[in-house]
Amino acid sequence: MLEIDEISKTIGTKTVLDRITLSISSGASLAIVGESGSGKSTLARIVMALERPTSGVIRFNGIAAPHKKTSDFKDWYRQIQFVFQNTTASLDPRMTIAQSLEEPLTGFTGMGKNERKERIAEYAEKVGLPPHLLAERPGRLSGGQYQRACIAKALVVKPKLLICDEIVSNLDLLHQHQIIELLHTLKIEQQLSLLFITHDLSLLAGLCEEIAVLKEGQLVERFASSAIHASGHHPYTQSLLNAARSLGRRASE
Numbered sequence: 001m002l003e004i005d006e007i008s009k010t011i012g013t014k015t016v017l018d019r020i021t022l023s024i025s026s027g028a029s030l031a032i033v034g035e036s037g038s039g040k041s042t043l044a045r046i047v048m049a050l051e052r053p054t055s056g057v058i059r060f061n062g063i064a065a066p067h068k069k070t071s072d073f074k075d076w077y078r079q080i081q082f083v084f085q086n087t088t089a090s091l092d093p094r095m096t097i098a099q100s101l102e103e104p105l106t107g108f109t110g111m112g113k114n115e116r117k118e119r120i121a122e123y124a125e126k127v128g129l130p131p132h133l134l135a136e137r138p139g140r141l142s143g144g145q146y147q148r149a150c151i152a153k154a155l156v157v158k159p160k161l162l163i164c165d166e167i168v169s170n171l172d173l174l175h176q177h178q179i180i181e182l183l184h185t186l187k188i189e190q191q192l193s194l195l196f197i198t199h200d201l202s203l204l205a206g207l208c209e210e211i212a213v214l215k216e217g218q219l220v221e222r223f224a225s226s227a228i229h230a231s232g233h234h235p236y237t238q239s240l241l242n243a244a245r246s247l248g249r250r251a252s253e
């Protein structure tokens with residue numbers, strides 16, 4: 001479904017991504033893991049067609065990512081949606097949550113007013129956002145509720161692929177767990193594919209079938225998540241696994 005084909009990105013003299021090749025088949029999910037600065041967000045922006053690669057091609061169901069200025073970027077965004085880290089910049093502070101959720105429906109679909117209203121209520125419920133919050137502005141929401149609203153905004157247009165870039169990094173452990181559980185449920189219910197980006201390997205249990213590890217713009221290794229505890233990983237992957245284990249230990253103490 002998604003092909004990331006030999007993607008490179010150079011910014012100034014720095015090679016931020018170096019010939020990355022990855023793929024996700026329909027209904028499957030891939031995690032991209034790496035330390036800060038390894039190029040994860042740059043790759044996500046390229047997949048979302050928000051940024052052009054220096055070389056290489058992104059294809060979705062065989063169609064190459066559009067240039068942002070062409071009209072077919074609307075089709076791209078109907079199929080590929082994204083949620084970013086909770087920076088409180090994802091939702092317009094002047095709009096109510098309902099208005100924010102309506103925006104992609106107005107922009108990317110030909111749905112009428114009533115149909116849009118129904119779809120908004122349906123997705124607020126799916127993500128566990130109490131209906132009365134739809135009339136509120138984002139400033140009134142807790143961190144967890146804010147991320148639920150962002151997920152609802154991404155999913156109202158029923159995309160096939162959801163890109164999540166560090167979406168639980170700013171949440172406490174309980175809310176991290178709840179959002180991961182929610183993604184897991186939505187993934188099964190909506191037959192949604194996920195591209196889940198994180199620096200924290202401990203978040204991935206059961207969520208993604210495969211894990212790709214990036215280090216300084218290079219793909220270090222890719223493995224089935226069922227092999228996460230196997231021996232023989234690349235030393236960099238092993239150091240990320242050790243960090244995740246010691247974080248897990250501290251959280252359970």
Ligand SMILES: Nc1ncnc2c1ncn2[C@@H]1O[C@H](COP(=O)(O)OP(=O)(O)OP(=O)(O)O)[C@@H](O)[C@H]1O
Nearest residue numbers: 011016034035036037038039040041042043166199
């Ligand atoms: N617009 C830009 N100008 C200059 N350097 C950039 C730009 N965008 C990204 N970089 C550099 O590219 C590298 C990869 O950045 P990127 O944000 O993709 O990494 P990341 O793995 O997502 O990190 P983080 O987890 O901190 O977001 C970093 O060294 C960053 O400084």
